[in-house]
Amino acid sequence: MKVLVINAGSSSLKYQLYNMTDESVLASGRVERIGMDSSIVTHEPANQPEVRHVSEILDHITAVKRVLDMLTHHDYGVMSTVEEIEAVGHRVVHGGEVFKSSVLVSPEVKLEIRKLFDLAPLHNPAHMMGINAVEANMPGVPQAVVFDTAFHQTMPKTSYLYPIPTVLYRRHKIRRYGFHGTSHAYVSDKAARVLNKPLQSLKMITCHIGNGASCAAILNGESYDTSMGMTPLEGLMMGTRSGDIDPAIVPFVMNKEELTLNEVNSMLNKHSGMLAVSGISSDMREVTEAMNEGDAKAQLAFDMYVYRLKKYIGAYAAAMNGLDVLVFTAGVGENSTALRKAVCDGITFMGVELDDSLNEVRSKEVREISKPSSKVKVLVVPTNEELLIARDTYKLVKEWMDNRAEAAEGK
Amino acid sequence: MIKKVGVIGAGTMGQGIAEMLAAKGLDVVVIERTEERLAYGLQMIEISLDKQIEKWALTGAEKKLILSRIHPARSYDELAVCELVIETISEDLDAKKDVFRKLDGICGPQTILASNTSTLSLTELASETSRPDRVIGVHFIYPVSKIDLVEIVRGLKTSDKTFNETKHFVEETIHKKGVMVFESPGFVTTRLICLLINEALHVLEEGVASAEDIDSAMRIGYSFQHGPFEMCDRFGLDSVLAALDRMFREYGELKYRPSIVLKKMVRAGHLGVKTGEGFFKYDKDGDRIQ
Numbered sequence: 001m002k003v004l005v006i007n008a009g010s011s012s013l014k015y016q017l018y019n020m021t022d023e024s025v026l027a028s029g030r031v032e033r034i035g036m037d038s039s040i041v042t043h044e045p046a047n048q049p050e051v052r053h054v055s056e057i058l059d060h061i062t063a064v065k066r067v068l069d070m071l072t073h074h075d076y077g078v079m080s081t082v083e084e085i086e087a088v089g090h091r092v093v094h095g096g097e098v099f100k101s102s103v104l105v106s107p108e109v110k111l112e113i114r115k116l117f118d119l120a121p122l123h124n125p126a127h128m129m130g131i132n133a134v135e136a137n138m139p140g141v142p143q144a145v146v147f148d149t150a151f152h153q154t155m156p157k158t159s160y161l162y163p164i165p166t167v168l169y170r171r172h173k174i175r176r177y178g179f180h181g182t183s184h185a186y187v188s189d190k191a192a193r194v195l196n197k198p199l200q201s202l203k204m205i206t207c208h209i210g211n212g213a214s215c216a217a218i219l220n221g222e223s224y225d226t227s228m229g230m231t232p233l234e235g236l237m238m239g240t241r242s243g244d245i246d247p248a249i250v251p252f253v254m255n256k257e258e259l260t261l262n263e264v265n266s267m268l269n270k271h272s273g274m275l276a277v278s279g280i281s282s283d284m285r286e287v288t289e290a291m292n293e294g295d296a297k298a299q300l301a302f303d304m305y306v307y308r309l310k311k312y313i314g315a316y317a318a319a320m321n322g323l324d325v326l327v328f329t330a331g332v333g334e335n336s337t338a339l340r341k342a343v344c345d346g347i348t349f350m351g352v353e354l355d356d357s358l359n360e361v362r363s364k365e366v367r368e369i370s371k372p373s374s375k376v377k378v379l380v381v382p383t384n385e386e387l388l389i390a391r392d393t394y395k396l397v398k399e400w401m402d403n404r405a406e407a408a409e410g411k
Numbered sequence: 412m413i414k415k416v417g418v419i420g421a422g423t424m425g426q427g428i429a430e431m432l433a434a435k436g437l438d439v440v441v442i443e444r445t446e447e448r449l450a451y452g453l454q455m456i457e458i459s460l461d462k463q464i465e466k467w468a469l470t471g472a473e474k475k476l477i478l479s480r481i482h483p484a485r486s487y488d489e490l491a492v493c494e495l496v497i498e499t500i501s502e503d504l505d506a507k508k509d510v511f512r513k514l515d516g517i518c519g520p521q522t523i524l525a526s527n528t529s530t531l532s533l534t535e536l537a538s539e540t541s542r543p544d545r546v547i548g549v550h551f552i553y554p555v556s557k558i559d560l561v562e563i564v565r566g567l568k569t570s571d572k573t574f575n576e577t578k579h580f581v582e583e584t585i586h587k588k589g590v591m592v593f594e595s596p597g598f599v600t601t602r603l604i605c606l607l608i609n610e611a612l613h614v615l616e617e618g619v620a621s622a623e624d625i626d627s628a629m630r631i632g633y634s635f636q637h638g639p640f641e642m643c644d645r646f647g648l649d650s651v652l653a654a655l656d657r658m659f660r661e662y663g664e665l666k667y668r669p670s671i672v673l674k675k676m677v678r679a680g681h682l683g684v685k686t687g688e689g690f691f692k693y694d695k696d697g698d699r700i701q
Contacts, residue, residue: 011436035414035436058412259466260557267467 001398002026002084003390004071006064007091008130010122011035013063017071017078017085018390026078027071028386031063039063043070051076060133068137088134088143089393091182091385092127094120095147097173102150102392104400105131105143113145119173119230142400144393151181154222162229176234178226180208180330184216185223186388187329187381192221194366195325195377203320205313208383209339210330211239211282215309217316225319227312233268237308239282242272244308277301284332284339306342313343317350323376326352329383335362340369344378351375413523413580414438417484417496419510421452423647423685424527425499427555430456433480434556435585440493442484449483456481459556462696487517495580497549499527502653507531508539515540523573525549529601530657533566533594543568547577550598553646559587562598596661597654604642605654605667611639612670622690640690641699643673644683652677 001021007014016028029043029050039057044050051070057063068082079085090105096116103109110131117124127145134143152160160176161169168174184206191206192199200221207215213236216226227235227243237243245268254264275282278301280290290298317323328340337359344354353374361367363380370378415438418429429439429452443449460477463469469477482489490496496518498510507526514524524546526536537546548564561581565574574591581589592598597605611625620628626638635642643651652669659667676682676689683689684697692700 036438037414058414257466260468263463263466263468266469270470271467 001086001394002079003393003397004085004088004134005091005386005389005393006088006130006134007386008060008126008133010126010129013060013067013130015067016386016390018387018394020390020394023387023390029067029070031057031066034058034060034063041066041070043067043076045076045078048076060129061136064130064133064137082138085138085141087393087397088138088141089389090127090130090134090143090145091148091389092145093123093148093179094177095145095149095153096177097153097175099145099147099150100153102144102146102389102396104396105135105145109145119177142397144389144396146182146389146392148179148181149177151185152176152178152216152223152226155225159225174230176226176229178214178216178223179228179232180212180214180216180226181223182385182388183208183329183383184214184218184226186385187327187383188216188218188221190366190381191325191327191379194368194379194381202324203317203322204325204327205316205323206327206329207309207313207333208330209236209309209328209333209336212241213238213243213309213330213332215312215316217319219320225316236312237277237305238273239284240270240273240275242268242276274301274305277304284336288336288338302338302342306339306346309339309343310346313347314350323350325377325379327379327381329381334380334382337362340378340380344370352378354378413494413576413584415440415493415495417442417490417493417518419490419496419498419514420500421449421455422499422501423553424551424555426452426455426459427553428497428499428527428551429481430459430477431551431556432585433477437480437584439481440484440489441481442487442490446485453481453483458696487513490514491517491519493518493522495523495525495577497525497527502528502530502650502657504531504535507536511536511539511546515542521545523547523577525577527551529598530596530654530661533564534568537566537568544570545573547573548594548598549577549581550600552600560600561587561589562592562600563589564592564594564598566594596658601654602658605651605658608639608643608651609655609667609670609673611643612672615640616670616672644689644691644693645697646683647685648673648677648682648689 003018003020005016011034013031017026019026025046027045031039031041033039034057037056038054041053042050057066071077072079072082092113094116096119098112113124113128131143187206188204189199192202204218205215206218212232214226214228217224233241235243250264253259273282274287278287278298280298281287287298287301291302332339340359341354344352353371355369355371358369364382366381368377368379416432417440418425419442421441421443429441432439443452460469460474464474496514498507500506500510511524520542524540526533526548527550528548529550533546533548537543540546546566547569550562550564552558552560563577563581578589581587614620614625615622622640626640629635630638652673655667655669680686681688684693687693694700
């Protein structure tokens with residue numbers, strides 16, 4: 001079965017086409033600048049050079065149509081007809097409290113996603129446009145939605161509630177949701193497989209460190225706590241996001257600097273974090289480089305970043321009363337040897353022993369980087385959210401097809 | 412769908428409207444009477460964006476993207492690609508009529524021709540064109556990027572289709588509240604606020620309180636962001652005077668007669684923020700000097 005995975009943004013759309021018999025990627029690509037007269041489609045068929053097309057793409061329906069044209073193109077297509085795609089999976093950022101796992105798209109599901117527009121105003125409306133665009137282009141093809149929040153729906157109340165008036169939770173559903181769920185789910189499962197131990201038996205902390213960053217405490221195979229909150233602003237220090245700060249800073253700064261809501265939101269999301277402290281960049285590579293050249297501000301930014309990550313690891317180890325596995329993933333987590341070393345060297349008291357030479361190895365594969373004697377296993381697991389979306393979609397659609405076939409036989 | 416918008420005039424309102432439209436992701440074609448005025452207008456937009464970066468509202472990349480969507484035009488012909496054109500030149504009926512005649516000759520029959528006028532007659536402007544049903548008023552309020560209200564003004568012949576398309580544009584594309592008003596000098600906002608400013612001037616003339624205290628009374632007492640005098644400084648004293656004069660002529664009621672103090676200050680060239688001095692003093696960034 002071929003499954004198309006789509007991640008729709010307000011003016012962009014990323015896609016991957018999977019062949020689920022061997023989980024191989026047949027093609028991937030992205031459409032940028034949707035809504036303008038010079039939109040760009042970048043299409044990368046497996047083992048072939050990428051193709052770029054500039055044309056007018058005014059809406060998501062046209063964007064999906066162009067993607068399908070590319071996938072079936074006689075020169076750089078990877079299949080002969082669109083009918084070969086039997087299922088489409090979408091990434092959806094916010095699933096609220098309703099969606100605890102991936103589901104097939106139905107009118108009811110669409111209604112629920114629409115109800116969540118308030119909680120994810122930048123993302124969910126765009127995802128909805130992607131779903132509707134697929135519906136318009138491929139009527140009758142089953143679609144699944146995979147939520148960034150779903151994996152964390154197992155958190156207990158003690159983790160997800162905030163100690164503020166409870167009426168706010170009842171009225172506006174203000175609580176911790178957590179994000180990067182697909183990634184935390186994928187890497188925790190993969191880590192357990194690599195260690196050849198049941199996931200349920202492991203106390204694990206997964207660190208998804210990219211431009212956005214979050215930690216998850218995984219207990220009994222489920223998300224027990226995570227550092228991002230109602231929005232992706234809470235928790236770790238990130239590229240341009242502040243992470244945890246004293247909430248009283250917000251009204252104080254708004255008053256002192258005469259900021260509007262938009263301005264203070266933008267300040268915390270786009271002008272803070274590593275960028276603000278280093279004054280150089282939001283990119284870990286550039287900050288590390290400057291630090292190695294002796295830049296004091298870059299050093300401070302790096303040290304703060306590491307310090308805050310260490311505090312979360314310590315907190316989650318305490319929350320779970322122990323730690324068996326520590327996982328690093330995503331752009332920075334997979335590639336920054338300096339970050340991993342700085343973090344691990346500071347938590348040796350709980351039995352983390354990093355193997356420096358293994359940590360230095362650069363690879364796209366899953367790898368253990370702790371010494372054999374290390375009580376806590378430290379792993380680097382490259383994340384693959386798209387594959388998990390494809391897997392969930394495949395599973396749901398296959399079940400649906402089997403049920404339909406059974407029902408037909410029953411007649 | 413409206414994707415390209417023309418803006419005639421790069422004065423205070425033209426700059427604000429062009430900047431706001433570009434920030435909402437629309438392509439904007441801007442035109443002015445002379446190259447110098449156009450260049451000055453674009454420079455002011457850049458300064459305004461830089462001020463927003465200083466306030467953390469924007470990033471450098473976002474500023475670049477916004478500026479890349481603003482296209483300065485050398486001739487009216489370049490407005491032919493726009494689905495909507497908004498005229499924002501000064502409140503001079505003959506000059507505006509001239510603009511509408513030119514636009515009518517260049518823009519396709521489906522293009523909506525809009526005016527940002529606050530006091531002039533839409534019906535009169537529409538009558539200069541061959542498509543009075545496609546002419547409408549969109550009255551933005553300064554500062555455009557911060558005030559989420561637009562008065563959508565129906566002239567006598569403005570069609571329902573034109574109104575609905577404009578309302579959809581205002582509410583769904585640029586996400587501002589659109590209130591429908593019928594043609595009448597000053598509509599709702601200008602009529603009420605100019606009367607307040609004029610009354611504040613009378614209170615000042617009568618020696619009841621100082622400008623500073625009148626502003627504090629209204630700002631703190633009634634949650635105004637700025638008191639009537641600072642508001643007047645920010646609108647431009649000449650603009651307030653012109654609006655009052657116009658309403659005085661149209662309605663013929665004494666309450667609209669502009670205060671003598673206002674007239675004197677305009678004659679002295681104290682026009683408010685844009686000249687650095689009005690009722691209060693301002694630096695070149697438009698911030699009040701205490």
